[in-house]
Amino acid sequence: VGAGDRGDGDRERAWTVLAALTWTSERFAQAGVASARLDAELLLCAAIGLDRVGLYCAYDRPLDAAERERYRGLVRRRLAGEPVAYLLGKQEFWSLELSVDARVLIPRRESEHVVEAMLRELAGRPAGAPAPRLCDVCTGSGAIALALAKERPDAQVVACDASADALVVARANAERLGLAVDFVAGDLLAPAGVRAPFDGITANPPYVAAGELARLSREVKHEPQLALDGGADGLHVYRRLVPDALALLAPGAALVTEIGQAQAAAVSELCEAAGGYEAPEVIRDLAGLDRVIVARKR
Ligand SMILES: C[S@@+](CC[C@H](N)C(=O)[O-])C[C@H]1O[C@@H](n2cnc3c(N)ncnc32)[C@H](O)[C@@H]1O
Numbered sequence: 001v002g003a004g005d006r007g008d009g010d011r012e013r014a015w016t017v018l019a020a021l022t023w024t025s026e027r028f029a030q031a032g033v034a035s036a037r038l039d040a041e042l043l044l045c046a047a048i049g050l051d052r053v054g055l056y057c058a059y060d061r062p063l064d065a066a067e068r069e070r071y072r073g074l075v076r077r078r079l080a081g082e083p084v085a086y087l088l089g090k091q092e093f094w095s096l097e098l099s100v101d102a103r104v105l106i107p108r109r110e111s112e113h114v115v116e117a118m119l120r121e122l123a124g125r126p127a128g129a130p131a132p133r134l135c136d137v138c139t140g141s142g143a144i145a146l147a148l149a150k151e152r153p154d155a156q157v158v159a160c161d162a163s164a165d166a167l168v169v170a171r172a173n174a175e176r177l178g179l180a181v182d183f184v185a186g187d188l189l190a191p192a193g194v195r196a197p198f199d200g201i202t203a204n205p206p207y208v209a210a211g212e213l214a215r216l217s218r219e220v221k222h223e224p225q226l227a228l229d230g231g232a233d234g235l236h237v238y239r240r241l242v243p244d245a246l247a248l249l250a251p252g253a254a255l256v257t258e259i260g261q262a263q264a265a266a267v268s269e270l271c272e273a274a275g276g277y278e279a280p281e282v283i284r285d286l287a288g289l290d291r292v293i294v295a296r297k298r
Contacts, residue, residue, distance in 0.1 A: 015068060016062050024040035024044070047070040086101055091106050091107055098142070105223050113285055114203075119151055125199070133156045137241065144202050157181045159181050160192050162186065163227075235263065258292055
């Protein structure tokens with residue numbers, strides 16, 4: 001960023017909010033950043049401590065040297081492909097502000113369908129049923145588990161992940177949000193087995209096929225490989241998750257899992273092969289893509 005020193009004889013010109021935004025949006029657009037103006041605004045907000053409304057009211061405000069330096073650092077990192085959520089250190093999910101960094105996948109809007117589906121399952125339990133026991137596996141930042149804990153404060157929620165680093169982030173999120181989730185480390189559902197039976201199991205496992213990993217956007221490549229890599233065909237984790245969950249669910253309780261593009265048929269087949277689920281339901285996301293499988297134990 002040439003902030004305040006464009007090397008074109010214009011050294012005296014003040015580097016204002018508007019000038020910074022205009023320059024950066026153009027630079028981001030040239031670099032192929034999809035939401036160039038929005039990213040420029042969010043990074044400038046972070047650099048100078050304003051929200052977006054504040055930014056719009058301060059177009060003529062000059063940036064001081066420290067602000068320019070902070071902004072320049074963020075813009076450089078964005079141009080190198082780092083996702084905005086990592087640069088800001090936060091991402092909203094289910095109206096919860098979650099801290100995120102490179103130890104965890106950035107929670108996606110699509111995964112809110114997992115939360116919705118599980119809440120609907122819980123709402124269908126008979127009146128007077130005891131407090132639900134829930135497990136969120138592959139929890140990452142804790143997004144799904146924390147959203148469920150927020151909506152169902154009566155529930156006992158345990159959440160697991162193989163990454164001890166991810167769980168540090170998840171526990172900090174729970175503490176900051178004042179939500180009670182018990183985070184345990186280990187492979188898939190193994191660490192939660194002692195708490196079974198569950199009245200619901202949620203998952204957003206890694207499901208990107210090995211051949212697809214190289215084709216992911218620059219941004220996604222900054223996210224943990226363990227959060228993405230679903231093995232040769234993307235179904236590696238589902239092959240264990242689907243039967244393991246069946247063993248830990250109470251009768252009538254559901255496994256609600258996110259799926260990747262074109263995985264609905266294969267994951268439904270895994271549910272049928274497991275032998276104890278009702279015919280799975282497939283839920284589409286806002287883009288009309290198959291996104292979530294709900295498999296209820298008979
Ligand atoms: C796609 S991310 C989902 C994170 C979070 N649930 C979300 O929706 O934002 C998948 C997570 O699964 C974890 N994971 C991968 N393999 C695992 C395994 N075998 N056992 C437990 N967790 C695993 C990764 O560490 C990562 O946090």
